[in-house]
Amino acid sequence: METNNTNSFEPKVVAFVCNWCTYAGADLTGTSRIKYATNVKIIRFPCTGRIDFMLLMKAFANGADGIIISGCHPNDCHYTSGNFHARRRWMIFRNLLDFIGMDVNRIVFSWVSAAEGAKWAEVVNESVDQFRQLGPATAYQKLIKNSEFQEVE
Amino acid sequence: MNNLQQKAQQLLESGNYGLIVGYEKGTSGKARPVFIRKAEHASKLIFDESCDQNIAVYLYRQEIKHDKKKVIVANHHTLKSIVELAAENQVFDGDFMVLAFAENGDIIELNTFKEIEKHVATLYHGLTEAEAAMMKKIEDMSLEDRWAFWENEFSKCIKCYACRASCPMCYCPTCTVEINQPQWISVPSHTLGNLEWHVMRAMHLAGRCVTCGQCGKACPLELPIQLLTYKVALDSKQFFDSVAGTSICADNALAIYKPEDHENFIR
Amino acid sequence: MERKLLTKDSYRSLITKLIGQNYQVVAPVKKDTMIDFLKISSFDEITEDYIVTVSSAKTVAFPRNEKLFDYEKQNKKLTQQDYDFDSIPQSVLIGVRPCDAFGFHSLSSIFCWDSIDKIYTTRLERTTIIGLSCNKADDYCFCTSAKGSPGSTAGSDILLTKMTDGNYIVEIVTEKGAKLVADFSDLFTADGGADKESLLAKVAANFSVDDVLAKINSKFEDEAFWTEQAMRCIGCGACAYVCPTCACFDIQDESHGGKGHRVRCWDSCGLSLFTLHTSGHNPRENQGQRWRQRLMHKFSYMPDRLNTIGCVGCGRCSRACPVDMNIAEHCMSIIEN
Ligand code: SF4
């Protein structure tokens, strides 16, 4: 575990959110003038069902320290079942990452509806805290350097 | 001539069948796939412990896919793959006959998917003791050790795709690794790209891997990559009660859902 | 050819000194379940318990990934960082089997064909190859059918042959080899005149590659023959990637944002995508045609155009093949059919 520099370290965070619930919820966070961490780059998707696991892999490969994935609550999906499909995929994916030794605490999953502006702020703040605790994704960064054929160590 | 060779000879002589896909003796006592078209070559066929390769991959091979007079000699891996391929509409009922073996060595003729499914139900589904021990060894490691273990393994992969080519379930005419707009998986074989390649492959086999181990056996660098697809197979069973290669009409675990699917990590 | 003797202790000193003098020393090492060529930092990492390594020695001159240059785009300005030839280390490659060493001959004929590949040639120039004769062989070996032998000096700068007492007969093959021996002259002693031949593995010559060369062109049009020969082949890259003479590569750009690099990496004619055109047309649309290309390239095109054969009989492809496509058997069926 990385513990050094946890105070000065600001994690790079990517949030993959669905258009209909969480994105609208995040909008509400803004219009309600709730303050929350600014580390997050939000990427809007039509549906959590569209958030392919490879996109998450690419976020890590491009230097993300943490990822937030969020969409409509079960039974609220704009397309009826996208989030149910996504949930199954995440269950498998999360365990697979754990199996190869990735810290799954670097990915936070949540359901945030369009009305839950406050919950979004909370999810982001707590996730950023969690990622800050975990420190930079050094294990992954080593792979990135190696993939760029830079000398490692 | 043993009973398999006799059977093959009869089938070919009858004229009802024109091709037998099975095993023959290869280099240094290894078994390898063979394609027998003439009755007088039937004596090449073998079936023993060395025949543990999954050869279902040949059933949809371009050259013989549409040959409806074919027979396949199937071990338990191949049988399970046939069931899974049937469920995914990659092979068709009546396109081939299967020769399987009872525990006492008797030949069992399986002509329809229903018969194959019924026979497969009598087989053991799950990991061997040795395989389960390998899984446990990795699962018992600390997170850091697991990462180090796989980082070392992935660093060796030369991206020859022998694993993919020999897996019956890797039948996509265009694999994600071949998509270059965008380039999902690096073509050069560096550790990062190799990790992405194997995570991608395992995810695409969730609920579909029949745990035959063929991908790992095929790897010239002996990466134990079958363990990755075993992991998703075991999780598919645990979470969704889905075991690939058991039902000719089951939907793929990741293509369906249940509202009551239970997880403990979404806030 | 000049012969010397190197005791096992002197061999250890030689390698230790080379490492100490900052040579990159690459040797067969047992890593996990496999024995492969790896950079070593101590003599003890070396193993001699192998017939051949899984991958070939070609990786020293033709690594599986080679960065050609870096680029960066900033404010519409493109800067390029060219290949740094100074970064290529002086290397000593040890434990190279005669087949593998001979493979560099075929590989060089491709990389120096019409234009000289400077990266490959520089890497090879800076590498001294210390071969090791074979004292055992397996069912896959067929060097003696492919103009080689378990004690052949061709391709090595120095060839070692291990004697029963653990010391080595040294044959100095090239000037480069002579220079290395001169640099460490105190370690080499006078040749004791041991009989090298009796120390070598016996590899039966089951066919002659000349017969394959003579016959293969006449088989080109025989589609049915190739289809049947390749029925088992599942079309992966294993055989080409481990082969000491296979030289096909792909060029790829990998970038993140405005920064990136161009990489040369291995490719294989066995993969269906190898010849796929943008239009969707694939001139080698089935595995039979791809397998034919593999054999024609080795036993017809290279002999015709480059005056060398593209196979040294190491048997690596056949060991690596997931479905046991044994290339020696295929050569024999070409002769017989
Ligand atoms: S067979 Fe082995 S080396 Fe080849 S791509 Fe698969 S894991 Fe990598």
Ligand code: SF4
């Ligand atoms: S074990 Fe490997 S080869 Fe067998 S079905 Fe699973 S992924 Fe495919």
Ligand code: SF4
């Ligand atoms: S074709 Fe096979 S036997 Fe011939 S040199 Fe290449 S790997 Fe060795």
Ligand code: SF4
């Ligand atoms: S011969 Fe073997 S290693 Fe080569 S492409 Fe065919 S299956 Fe792969």
